[in-house]
Amino acid sequence: MSTDWQELWKFVVAQFPCGSDSIHGPEHWRRVERNGVWLATSTGADLVVVRLFALFHDSRRVNEYVDDGHGLRGANLAGQLRGKFYELPDSAFDKLEYACIWHTESIHHDDPTIGTCWDADRLDLGRVGTLPDPSFMSTNAGKHAARHGLTPHAS
Ligand SMILES: [Fe+2]
DSSP: OOOOHHHHHHHHHHHOTTOTTOTTSHHHHHHHHHHHHHHHHHHOOOHHHHHHHHHHTTTTOOSSSOOTTHHHHHHHHHHHHBTTTBOOOHHHHHHHHHHHHHTTTOOOOSSHHHHHHHHHHHTTGGGGTOOOOGGGOSSHHHHHHHHTTOOTTOO
């Protein structure tokens, strides 16, 4: 099965509780995806995991503020759609699940794929008025981007 990204995005966007204008919504997911693809050119991250993280990590938010458990709910949605819209080996799915569940509560991770997911998300903090901080980045590319005020695809 090859992933039909367009159909997958359509499904996830349609079920998103906060609507398309949400600050944590689809426009943010697209920027995270682009940031992640850009970071992965030097981090060696698993691109499919990074793209799926971008789509799912905030997809089950129910409010715009501190929303406990939204990462876990996003991971659960990813699990429900696995095998229907996309395939992913267990080891890669474990990383996707971990990255979604812990993306707001953990800071750093040594695994290049998980670190890239989190850095890609944090490089888009400018949307909520927070400058990305290099000390919160896991990858050298993320640190570099934050240190130099780069938000490579923030618009
Ligand atoms: Fe996010």
